[in-house]
Every structure is written in C-alpha cells, then in structure tokens.
Amino acid sequence: MIELVNLKRITALHAESIRQALTDVADSGWFLKGNATKRFEQEYADYTGTRHCVACGNGLDALTLIMRAYIEMGRLKEGDEVIVPANTYIASIIAVSRCRLKPVLVEPRRETLQIDDSLIEDAITKHTRAVMIVHMYGRCAFTDRIGDICRRHNLLLIEDNAQAHGCRFGDKKTGALGDAAGHSFYPTKNLGALGDGGAVTTDDTELADMVRALGNYGSERKYVFSHKGVNSRMDELQAAVLLAKLPFLDEENERRCSNARFYIDNIKNRLVSLPTDDFWQNSVFHIFPLMCKQRDKLQEYLKANGVQTDVHYPIPPHHQRAYEELRSLHLPITEAIHLEELSIPVSQVVTEEERECVAKLINDFRI
Template sequence: MISFLDLRKINNRFREEFQEAFSRSLDASHFILGDNVSRFESEFSQYCGTKFCIGTANGLDALTLILIGYIQLGKLKKGDKIIVPANTFIATILSVLHADLEPVLVEPNPDTYNLSLQEVKESLTKDVKAIIMVHLYGQLAEAEELRYLSHQHDLLLIEDAAQAHGASCILGGAGNLSHAAAFSFYPSKNLGALGDGGAITTNDSELYEVLSLLRNYGSKEKYKNEIIGYNSRLDDVQATFLSIKLKRLDDDNQRRCVIAKQYLSDINNPKIKLPFYNGSSNHVFYAFVVEVEHRADFTKFLDKHNIGWLIHYPIAPHKQDALHRFSHLKLPATEQIHKRIISLPISPVMASEEVRSVIEVVNTY
C-alpha cells in the first residue's frame, strides 16, 4: 500500500531531536509564550522575509485575528466586504464571518485553481475593502497583479498561506507578498507541527502590536488587559518542534517538486487532467491535484491497486450546510472543480519506486 501521506515516516526523521527538545521544554516548564515561541517567531519571520511573526493556536485563528486586528486599527469595519476565493477550504470564509465581515465569493482560474484576476476585477464595488488571496495546494496566487490591483483601489491584501510554506516568486516568499499573511502548521502541511498551530507574518508594526495583544486576552502584561482579546497562542512545545523542522523545509519542498515534475512528465493518460505548473519556485506542492471526469470510478481503481488518495475538497464551501446563506450562488467553475479533483500521493519521504508505481497505475486507468 502506498500511503497518501505517511506522517509517521515524515516525523520519525526528527525523532531524536524532538525527544531532546521535549525534555528541555519539560525541564524549563515554561509552556505558554516561552522562549521557544519567541525563537520560532524570529526564525519564521526571517525565513519569510518579514519584520514580524506572531504565533497563534491554528491557521483559522491567524486569519481571523488579522481581520479583527484591522478592525481594531480602523482599517476595516464590521460589515465590510472581503473578496475570497469560492474555491478554497472553508476556513478562509469562516475567518471573514467570525470577524463580522461579509465574504464575496469569487470564481477561480480553472488552470491554477487560485483567484481569477478578471473575476476579482468584476467583483470590485465600493463596499469591498480587502482581498484574501489563497495560495491553494501550495501554488502562489497572482500576487504581483493582485498587489497592483489592491494598491490601485486602496484595498488591504491578505494572504491565506496555509498551504504554501516556502513558495516564492519575484516579489518574495509566501507570507511577504501582502499586508499580512496567515499560516497553518496543521500536521499535514509542508511545515507541520505535531498538533495544531498557526502564525501571522507582517511588516506592519501597528498590526503586530495589536495582534500581540489580541492573541493573549488583549494583554501584554499579565492581568492587565488593554483590549478585548482572545486566547490563541502557539504552543511552546510545538514551537520547538517547528524550529527543528523548519531547517529541512526547503529540502522537503525540493523533493516534492522533483516528484511533481516526474508526475507531470510521465503521467500520460487522456482521462487525467494534470495541474498547471510553470516549473518555478511559486509552487511547493502541498498537494498534487488532478482532475478526472468519473472520480468515483477512479478512486475505486486506485483502491484496487493500493494507491492512497485524498480529495481537497469534496464539497464546495457554498454548498456546505454551514454556509447555506450562499447556497443560491451560481459558481459553475468552483462546483466542477470540487466534483472532479483528486489528490495523488506526494511527500518528501516518498521513495522513487513508489512514485513510479503511482505513475504506472494512473497510466493504466
């Protein structure tokens, strides 16, 4: 059986370092916002090329707190409209709703699955105050064009970089392409913790100060609360695990890209639509997503041949019961994508023979 993602094998590479780091944390017994968090925040901001990093409990909180932070600073107000991709994980949209803002769902580019620049332009109104660009599946959105557009219209530009740790383009790396960016360190991510975790990166010192308060009950000094805050802090033990894994992130991303290039080169089946990739560092292949017309038939075929798979994601957000308020929307491109996509195995620990096996099986479908 070829696993879709072998987390045990991925993390076993760091077992001794993890155990040593845990022992140090246990001895120090400073479990909340300790030195490990500060160290990781410094390392990750340097990695992303930003001035600031704020660790949070998870990626959803990171994105939500960015929006609430901008409300606190008076750059957004409740009820403002925020452009978000219709084709995304539901967390992107939930963050907007949690902040009492109004999502404007925009259709994707059918090749990259990311925001369509033309659709964004057609969705702009005077009530739109920000754009959230999601770097879906590890591929950067059209950052240069969206940054220019946001500057033209005096809009905030925010990254949902939960799947794009280490992706880069001519403008810089994920996390440094906008006013602020949210990351997730969910265990399956390219940089994954051993539990939940998230972070915000930004170059905005005012936003950084507000976010530092918001994540910690609105408090900088214990028992002195300056604003109404939340409890969303990166766990100190997870931070030390992330520091260890960060050192290997570029190598791991490179291995993912090698596998992706082999898939793109050697999978040759007219029934399978392969993902768009220009060969640059703008994609780190959190997922290798293909399209197939008869998905249920294809998944049965993969099961029969012991090939793992996953669907990112089977139900479009506006079709979820939780978002029934958007169920009336006509989003044909998004709906077709969610009906046809399936993710093939890809990870930094996949053996070459496993990659060849996947290719052989897919080509015989």
C-alpha cells in the same frame, strides 16, 4: 498501502532533534510564551522575509486575528466585504464571517486553480475593504495585477498561506507578499507541528502588536486588558518541534517538487488532466491535484490497488449547509474542480518506487 501523507515517516526524518526538543521543553518547566516560541517567531519571520511573526493556536485563528486586529485598528468594520477565492478551504471563509465581515466569492482560473485576477475588479463594491488570496495546493496565488488592484482601490491584501510555506514569487516568499498573512502548522502542512499551530507574518508593527494582544485576551501588559481578546497561543512543545523542522523545509519542498515533476513527466492517460508547466511555476506542491471526470472511479481503483488519495475538497463552500446564504451562487469552475479533483501522494517521504507505482497504476486506469 501508499499513504497520502505518511506522518510517521515525516516525523521520523527528524526523530532525534524532535525528541531532544521535546525533552528540553519538558525539562525547562516553561510551557507557554517562552524561549522556544520567541525563537520560532524570529526564525520564521526571517525565513518568510517579514519584520514580524506572531505565533498563535492554529491557522484559522491566525486569519481571524488579522481581521479582528484591523477592526480594532479602524481599518475594517462590521459588514465590510472581503473578496476570497470561491474554491478555498472553508477556514478562509469562516475567518471572514467570524469577524462579522462579508465573504465575496470569486471564481478561480481553471489552469491555475487560484483566484482569477481578471474577475476581482468586477467584484469590488463600495463596501469592499480587503482581498484575501489563498495559495491553494501550495501554488502562489499572488499576481502583480492583484497587487496593483489592491493599491489602486486601497484594499488590504491578506494572504492565507496555510498550504504554501516556503513558496516563492520572484525574490519574495508567500507570507511576505501582502499586508499580512495567516499560516497553519497543522500536522500535514509542508511545515507541520505535532498538533495545532499557527502564525501571523507582517511588516506592520502596529498590526503585529495588536494581533499579539488579541491572542492574549486583549492584553498588552499583564492583567491590563485593552480589548476583548481570545486565548490563542502556540505552546512551547509545538514551537520547539517547528524550530527543529524549519531548517529542512526548503529541502523537503524540493523533494515534493521532484515527485510532482515525475508525475508530470510520466503520467499519460487521456482520462486524466495534469497541471501544466505554467501552473506549477512557483509551487511547493502541498497537494498534487489532478483532474479526472471519472474521479470517484479513479479513487476507488487506486484504493483497491493500495494507494490512498483524497479530494480537496468534495463540497465547495457555497454548497455547505453552514453557508446557506451563498447557495444560490453559480460558480461553475469551482463546482467542476470539486467534482474532478483528486490528490495523489506527493509528500517529501514518497519514495521513487512508490511514485513509479502510482504513475503506472494511473496510466493503466480504464473505465
């Protein structure tokens, strides 16, 4: 079986350093809020190019803490509207509603699968206070136009960088393009932990301090509570694992890009649409999404031939029961993406033989 993301192989790439890191933490007798977390925060901030990084429990918490912090700081208030891409993973939207803010869904562009920057201004009302861009599939969603709209309308720009660690836009990285960014280190992400993990990056010292306090029960000093916070910590074991893997992130992203390039050059089947060259500028290929009108048949066929795939995602957020209030929205591009998208193996451990096999199978696919 060619796995979509073979986590055993990915972990084996770093087996020695991970074992050492885990042993060091176990031997240290210090498991939360220790040196490994502090070092990871410093190194990840340096890597991303921001002044601050605050580690937390997971990516959903990272996004939630950003908006909770802005509420505490008086920059957002209950009922304010936050623009989000309609085709995002549900976590981006849950983070907004968890803070009692209102998600306003905007369609993506068909060619880039990222929020359509030409539709954002039409979605702005007198209640809009923020735009959350989501670097879907590992492709940068930021555009100069989005930066300009946020400046002109005085909107906060929040990045959901769960899927695009290390992705570049000019001389900056995703996670350093807006006012604040939430990152997830879920195991299958480009930089993945051996469990849950997340982080907030920002240049804003006040925001970083507030996020840190809110993730620690609302406490800035031991046993003194200024806010009704939550418990969202990265544990030392995960921080140590991430520290061991971070130096190899760029190299591993390049391997993903090389696999993607191979597919773009070698998959030729009129039933399948591949990302265009333009699409893949500024991407770290967290996912390789191809589009196929006979998606379910293609997925079955690949499975029968030993290739594991996935759909990101089968049901769009506005059709989920959890978001009944959004059901009446008509979002044809988002709906088409959810019907046609198929993710094929592209990770850093996909071998040349495996990618050749995947491409050949897709080329031979007929209905």
